[in-house]
Amino acid sequence: MSWIRQLSAFVRFPWAQKMMYAEAYALLAWGRVLKALPFAKVAPSLGSYMKETPEVELGRQELLTIRQVSKAVHGMSRYTWWESQCLVKAIAAMKMLERRGLSSTLYLGSGRDEQGRLAAHAWLRCGSYIVTGREGHEKYTVVGIFGNGAAADREAGLMTRQSG
Incomplete structure (x- = not known):
């Protein structure tokens, strides 16, 4: 599809969808x-370290919102002039879901690619739905988890009070 057709299609989107795509971009x-900064500086903004949000069934409206966010992030990532791979997509989707009051968990994984070289991957889960990074995530060993939202915050606060 030519860029003129793509722009024409975008112009015909409803206002709310245009705003969601602009937010995703x-x-x-x-x-x-954030990816360009030292990870130690970025990590606190990603949520509670090693705390997962519940893997619950989602309501119809929540699932619709999550799918819209996923579609916006994946769609707009093709039009960025910078690299927008798995970690960048996961961060963007996490922040969009957070703005909509939805908890999510960002997973960081490591593994080996087809040539045996070390590879990293990031994916985002909201409820039981993989929002970004679904492709091949099961091939990676989880090395970091960041829970973002009320459930993860409550658990992190409880752990802090118990250890303090």
């Missing part, structure tokens, strides 16, 4: 900025 940029 901006948060993909923010995710790319």
Whole structure:
């Protein structure tokens, strides 16, 4: 599809969808900025370390919102002039879901690629739905988890009070 057709299709989107796509583009940029920073500085903004949000069944409206966020992030990632791979997409989607009051968990994994080289991957889960990074995530060993939302925050607060 030519860029003129793509722009024409975008112009015909409802206002709310245009705003969601613009938000996705901006948060993909923010995710790319965060990726360029030392991870120790970025980690606190990703949520509670090693705390997962519940893997619950989602309501119809929640699932619709999650799918819209996923589609916006994946769609806009093809049009960024910067690299928008798995971690950048996961951060953008996490922040979009957070703005909509939905908890999520960002997973960082490591493994080996087809040539045996070390490879990394990031994916985001909301409820029982993999929002970003679904492709091949099961081939990676989880090395980091960041839970974002009320459930993860409550658990992290409880752990802090118990250890303090």
